[in-house]
Amino acid sequence: xxxxxxxxxxxxxxxxxxxxxxxxxxxxxxxxxxxxxxxxxxxxxxxxxxxxxxxxxxxxxxxxxxxxxxxxxxxxxxxxxxxxxxxxxxxxxxxxxxxxxxxxxxxxxxxxxxxxxxxxxxxxxxxxxxxxxxxxxxxxxxxxxxxxxxxxxxxxxxxxxxxxxxxxxxxxxxxxxxxxxxxxxxxxxxxxxxxxxxxxxxxxxxxxxxxxxxxxxxxxxxxxxxxxxxxxxxxxxxxxxxxxxxxxxxxxxxxxxxxxxxxxxxxxxxxxxxxxxxxxxxxxxxxxxxxxxxxxxxxxxxxxxxxxxxxxxxxxxxxxxxxxxxxxxxxxxxxxxxxxxxxxxxxxxxxxxxxxxxxxxxxxxxxxx
Numbered sequence: 001x002x003x004x005x006x007x008x009x010x011x012x013x014x015x016x017x018x019x020x021x022x023x024x025x026x027x028x029x030x031x032x033x034x035x036x037x038x039x040x041x042x043x044x045x046x047x048x049x050x051x052x053x054x055x056x057x058x059x060x061x062x063x064x065x066x067x068x069x070x071x072x073x074x075x076x077x078x079x080x081x082x083x084x085x086x087x088x089x090x091x092x093x094x095x096x097x098x099x100x101x102x103x104x105x106x107x108x109x110x111x112x113x114x115x116x117x118x119x120x121x122x123x124x125x126x127x128x129x130x131x132x133x134x135x136x137x138x139x140x141x142x143x144x145x146x147x148x149x150x151x152x153x154x155x156x157x158x159x160x161x162x163x164x165x166x167x168x169x170x171x172x173x174x175x176x177x178x179x180x181x182x183x184x185x186x187x188x189x190x191x192x193x194x195x196x197x198x199x200x201x202x203x204x205x206x207x208x209x210x211x212x213x214x215x216x217x218x219x220x221x222x223x224x225x226x227x228x229x230x231x232x233x234x235x236x237x238x239x240x241x242x243x244x245x246x247x248x249x250x251x252x253x254x255x256x257x258x259x260x261x262x263x264x265x266x267x268x269x270x271x272x273x274x275x276x277x278x279x280x281x282x283x284x285x286x287x288x289x290x291x292x293x294x295x296x297x298x299x300x301x302x303x304x305x306x307x308x309x310x311x312x313x314x315x316x317x318x319x320x321x322x323x324x325x326x327x328x329x330x331x332x333x334x335x336x337x338x339x340x341x342x343x344x345x346x347x348x349x350x351x352x353x354x355x356x357x358x359x360x361x362x363x364x365x366x367x368x369x
Contacts, residue, residue: 039082039102040130041070042122043089049122053130062123074100083133085109085125086141094143106141107132142268144261151235151261155304158228165221172214179203191218232257241265244359247366248352249328250316255308262305265360272354279306281350297346306349313348317341326368 037060042049048070050063065073074082079101084090086106094104107129115128132138144152169187172194176183181197183190197203198211236242236253245256269275276282278301283294299306317336323329331351336344359366 037080038130038133039077039080040126040133041082041084041093042126042129043084043087043093044122045089047122049126051123051126051130053127053134057131057134059127062126064122071096074102077102079103081105081133083107083129085112085129090141091144091149095146098143104143105133106143107138108141111135111138139268142264144264148261148264151232151257154228154232155258155261158225158232159304161221161225161228165218165225168214168217168221172211176207176211179207191215229254241360241363244363244365245356248312248355248359249319249323249366249368250312250314250352251356255312258305258308259356259360262302263357263360266357269357272357275357276350276353278302279309279353281306281309281346281353305353309349309353310345312352313345316348316352317345323368328368 037055038053040051040053042051046067048065048067050061050065050070050073051059052061052063054060063073074097077100080103082097082102083105084093084107086108090106094106097104112125112128112132115131116124117128118124166187169190173183173190176197181193183193194211194215198208198215200208203211233253236246236257239257239260241260242253242256245251245259246253251259263269263275266275269278273282277298280299280301280303281297284296284298286293286295317332320329320332320336324333328351332344332348335347338344339347355366
């Protein structure tokens, strides 16, 4: 408002000043609503920083909005490109913006960090997101659907339950070692021995009671894990893409549902190799001048999928021993013979990742020629 008043000639009326300010406001709105603008959002729990960048890479507006105001902004703003960092709540806001007619891009956090200039604050973070979005060849994270997130939630809960159950039983194994007990490997075998120890009169009533509480907690977690297994199996049985993935040796309902919930049909990757690189199953290259060396695998990207692919590869190696007459089986046996078991398993995991992407893209089953 002050800039509009200062631009008036001396002696102009207040009424004409209001008219000029209104005209200037309309001009600013027309600039802000330009469809060529890029909107970058630094997400948070209750306060959202919005940076609007023009086609000439100039900051048109920087806004600090509350949660209700941000929702209103997305529904009233003309459909430009909206970019956010792929982080906490980004998929929810991505779906919300898509429903409002926006083209949404989610940028991996590690690609935004190099563009932050000066002190780290919400304004600079939003500007960094906008600049990263203009970077040629920037790979975006596809916005997950609600069904994908539902399955991903089940996998996350399952991982937590497995870790809790393992920690619970390992703790009891260690505590009872001081009472002269030596248990066999394996959680199920340990549970059987704990039930026997609970009846041992040589143990005090306090210890026997704690063993009882531990077994009650163990049984509860085991029932929860069995329920999650059935839900994931039902999803994989009804999902067409999961059916294609399960034709690959070593991949069952659990891994197939994890792949689908994470990458969908793999539309974020241009090639099968790109997906394998994203899972962190490719070697690290260290090159300078004419010298180039390959180190261990990068372990970048999704740690959970990488672990599952390695688990699937161990099963596939056993499958290959019985299927040495097939092309894939022969290749696996040769690479195990040439590189050893552990390196061979990683190579097979890399192969499975590439095959998975190809099947999702072609929508067809695996053929073991």
